[in-house]
Amino acid sequence: MIDNFIEKDILRRVKITYVLYECRQIKIGELAANMNTSFNTIKKDCQKIASKLEDEIVSYDISRSQLSFQFKPDVCCYDLVRKLYSDSLFLKVCYRCLLGKNNYTSIAEEEFISVTKVFNLKKKAERYFRQGLGLAPTGKIAFDDKLKVRYIYLTLWMRGIGVNELKNDLLFLKSERIAQDLGELLKNRLSKKSLHYLQYAIFLSIRRKEMLPIDSEMIEFLKTGIIFNSVKTCFLQHGLEVDDANIAFVSFIYKNLPYNPENYRLIEMDYQYYRNRLIKNYPSVVQLIRNFEAAFDMTLLGEIEFEKPLMDLVYTTSLGLNEFLLNQYYFIDCNDYSIKEKISRIIRSWLKENISANITMSESIILQFCHLVMPILKKGEKKKVPIIIVSKDEYSHMLFRNNIRKIISENYFFINDEIYYSMDDIPELFYNINCFIVCERCLMNQEKNFILPISINNLTNDLKDISNYIFTCVLTKQ
The missing domain is CATH 3.40.50 (Rossmann fold)
Structure with a gap:
């Protein structure tokens, strides 16, 4: 959702960086067609990327038709995109508005921009908040929706906005230790990006002790699972008593993170465990898989490489999380657009029928899912x-x-x-x-x-x- 508001040039450079990090080398024409922009725009963006990320790049080459970037081996892609997002005035103004720091003059002085520019950015931020938080019965932006407000904090912090102000907070440092302990307890080797997500969610739960509008049935369901009880255990080990709703919030975020165990058998066990729980809670997921089977003339029910990304998609969407995530941009070949649209129609139709008629899905969510399942769907295998x-x-x-x-x-x-x-x-x-x-x-x-x-x-x-x-x-x- 926030991608629709971030400055287009910054967002474009973020997307290009994701592609360059994954591919190392790519044709400019393909990238331009995929991003629906011009050849020269891509080249100019790459020059700015090279300048901004100079300290993280070993070498790069921008030829007449091809791009080639080699990043330092110890640099993760998440570090690169955070650095690019740091130039976004829109994100900075959003964060100030979220904190209630709305003084036009102070923003203009600190960011070295005109008051008129600040005014326009603030209006844009308000449009984002209206879309992300909705409106209260009074017609004002629903800042009282504490759960969605937290999601917006995560949206901004994950892009590196406002994090420096937190680093001296003792609870912020404690949150990092709790996040590390939770990863060890659940045998998950958390990436830097995942560790930040979890740390920020834990910090919100122990710093902002507020009532969250999480359904009691959902909390009772989560209480029967491994994640909820592991989160609770970690809090208690650190001398913290946290209410069930805040434990549920951390559980939401953790379940969205990639699971990186040391043994593949643990992946299979995790998949079967959550598959059974999801189908029990959402029996119509089976029909969604059947819809894919009919559309692609394949047997997909029970196939872990298809069902796992689908389960993650259903989970994040049903909780209203997917519009607030920092998702990687994936390059979809122009020849595969028809498959992407087919996948998108199936998912959106099912979501509207079974989750909510007003549900929205960002393009990055669809692209991520397509990236994971297209190799399976493109095989063209007939039914078993x-x-x-x-x-x-x-x-x-x-x-x-x-x-x-x-x-x-x-x-x-x-x-x-x-x-x-x-x-x-x-x-x-x-x-x-x-x-x-x-x-x-x-x-x-x-x-x-x-x-x-x-x-x-x-x-x-x-x-x-x-x-x-x-x-x-x-x-x-x-």
Whole structure:
């Protein structure tokens, strides 16, 4: 949301820096087309980036058609964009307004700009506050919405605005230690950006002890989770008693942060844990995944690389967080715009039907989601082929199922969850679609290519035959 108000030249340089940090080298024409600006504007912006970030750059080259920047290895992208945002007069005026420091003359003197310029910036800041906070019943900006006001503080602090004033506050320093302890407790190797987010959220919770408009049902739901109780534990370890609403606020922010454990198994466990909780709280998420499956003719339900970014998107949007986040800008190839628009329509439609009719989503949120899921959606894979097992009893089914799972690729096949005890139990549907039926020999009553025999006594050889046959079908696309 705030991206719509920040000075266009500064925002453009931030976006270019994100791209240069990720790509190192890129064609100017591609970047200009992607950002809907001119070739020369990109070149001028890069000259200013090189000047502003001089101390963080090892080398750079701006040729007639290509850009190449090499940043120092110990510099993270977050440091670079914070430095670029520091030039934003709009952000500085926003922060002053938030603190109630509205004196035109003092702003003009400190920022070396005219009073007229200050007046225009203040009007612009008020438009942002109206959009971000909404209006109170009196028609004035709803600064009484303490939760959204905190989100705006985070929005500004994460861009480096006003942070220097906090560094001597003992609670601010304590917040950093609590954030580090929370990361260790939850086995999350927090990046510098994540650590700042968490530190600022914790500082707001212990410095501004105010009632937050967080639904009691939401708090009760969070209390049953790992994050809420870990946050509470960390506060108590530091001798702080914090109310449930403020613990919930920190939990909101933490759940939005990337999870960087030392072991991949922890990522899978985290995904399954939050998947179950999210679907329990928002059953319609399954329908959203089905909508993507129908649109892209793929099986996506249960696919961690698709569901995890989708779950994060639903989470931040349902809490009203996504419009206040500092999101990385991602470069989307011009040829992929149609896919991006398709993804955007599916998400926006579902959000309006299931979360709120008035919900908004920034372009950066959509681009981030597209960046994460496009590699999956662009594969163009058809739906996975089902394998149906017919067995005489549960023990045979269990044996066949576990052994078949070991020989198939989950990229192409899935084993149907239904248990069939005879060929007659199989629905007619499966005889009219692309599938394989693995049937215990003693139950076979017909012979078809897609009905594959199996038995306990000949299990090893049968598994070899099944494996050879179905993978031959995949390779020949029969």
